[in-house]
Amino acid sequence: MITPIKTGLCSFGSSGEVFHAPLISCSEGFELHAVVERHSDRAIAKYPSIKHYKDVQELFDDPELELIVVNTPNNTHFDFAARALKAGKHVLIEKPFSNSVEEGNELINLAKVRHKVLTVFHNRRWDGDFKIIKEVIDNGVLGRLVDAEFRFERYRRTLNVKKHKELIGPGSGLLYELGTHIFDQALVLFGKPETVFADIRTTRDNSLIDDYFDVLFFYPRFRLRLRSSMLVKEEGPGYVLNGTMGSFRKNRMNLQEDSLKAGMLPTDEGYGIEPKKQWGLLNAEINGKQVRKHLKTPPSNYMDFYNALYESIREGKKAPIEPQDALLGIELIEACYQSQHEKRIIAIR
Template identity: 40%
Template sequence: MNQTIINVGLIGYGLSGRVFHAPILTSVPGFHLHTVYETRPENIALINKRYPEAKVVADTDEIFRNENIELVIVATPNHVHFSYAKKALESGKNVLVEKPFTCTSEEADELISIAKKIGKVLTVNHNRRWDGDFRTVEKVIKSNLLGEIVEYEAHFDKFRPEPGVSWKYQKASQASGTLYDLGSHLIDQAQCLFGLPEEVFGYIDVQRKNAEAVDSFEVILRYPDKKVTLKSGMMIREAAPHFSIHGRKGSFIKYGVDIQEEELNNGKIPKECKDWGLEPEVMYGKINTDIEGLHVTGIIESEAGDYRELYRNVYGVLTEGEELAVTAQQARNTIRIIELAEQSSEEKRWMRFE
């Protein structure tokens, strides 16, 4: 039986398009990278080398007007996510937007409304749900190895004392800085595990000299029965645990970050690697808990990470009516939590999630 082919239009071949989209979607059977919008000569050269069958265009309308393209991926700077996604939807396309979804929850609400009205799929690349370490955390919690969770803390720290040249951190603008960049991952993961919080508290700062965009944050999500702390900084030379989870029976501590981004940056492609997303043993997390009256300490072998799962899900939604894993509403709620954290930091008070 012939497999249904989904033609894809990719808008942008910067870091996001080059690392997190093109090599992933082309590793999932059923997707065909049909057209790429890009204007920078060095990026066009890379596209021609890696995806010679893909057409490169300098006008996004060539993607929007092309009736053969069913799925549009928006992999552009954050401040134009909304405008490109809206135009793609209004052109009758299914749309996958790079995170963060939009600059504001109002923009997200408008896109959701359009997608529902025209019956098209709208999703967001919250790919770190398929990090190996997060999949391990998810399994540990769901297996009740720690008992009822009372405290969860996740860090996404780096040591980059100079702001650098990335548009994400170079200057303060809509949806710039680490809260939108890395915070959206941490918030989405917490939402996956625990649902929506009752209240949000935020502390947001610019720590690096000559920096304008936010580069440090701490966001606390209050639930009826647990505290969730999400932190990130760019001045962290000695990293804290990536995950610290404490329950009524025990704790799980995990250092290190999923290896897929590094592998993709090094030019590896999932379909060419049999051991894709497998962490070395030195990165395994440590558990200290009670299991049926026995005190147990040791390591938990990490689950394999696999960003292809998001695209496999999107393919299943488009061809077989599967349920969407990352809903636009979930991504919208992540943006709303970011907004509340910003307001909390400014007003120095807890904000109720509404």
């Protein structure tokens, strides 16, 4: 018998409204129990049965809550996650996991002491484009990989209306926003690099934070380039893989995000199914024959993350994202800033 995990959201911004609330409300294993909204009542209008709080401390003090989702601005992640753990709650943190390796280690140790599940919403592992990239790498169709490039680009010339996203401070900048996604994907696919080199810049007019990066991860006999910018009007392929036997290219799609924003639910028919015209292109030599074809993108659903989280909390299974894995991504971000500052390649311990 399923006993739903009563869950609270620390905010009802785009992360809470678009991603977490729909996923939680569609899952048998979770119950959307409470939401913090300081300046509006959108959450209770959409989910009238929930508790509606004006301060996060009310969330931490709610004795019925088992899980708290920390989906507030980056600079609050450590404080809110630590307070939730100390209140005896399981914690799901939106990316980035932390603003420093030191903070991340402190949260991991706190979760161990309190015997609570601590995980991170690296949802891009459950995107179809990433799934097909992993499938191509795992089946070895490209032979030995020589180099690869992952790009996560946008065109946003004007500054974000959410002013906290444009302020210099802990967790600010594109590396902590989009970089955390592709760094995590890189670590899943290739593991920890031996060294890194980073070019990090500010490119938009009047911007205070870094909004461009070009990073190299160095592996034995393999190089991975990770790029992001806020000033790319015509996006290139999101993923490019080159190996001794061929290449694979795939455009990046925000399929699930766009569907959720349009009001589609993860339980709706057709959710997470990518149109054929968006499938990635394989060009390789297979069994002595030249093959050039599009590969079907696997179905994708962020509900798989929440299903795994339920099993972690109720059945003691491994967390969907281990906090130690997420912490490695933060370590690499710190190394990239060191590389930018010192203008040199940085060895990863």
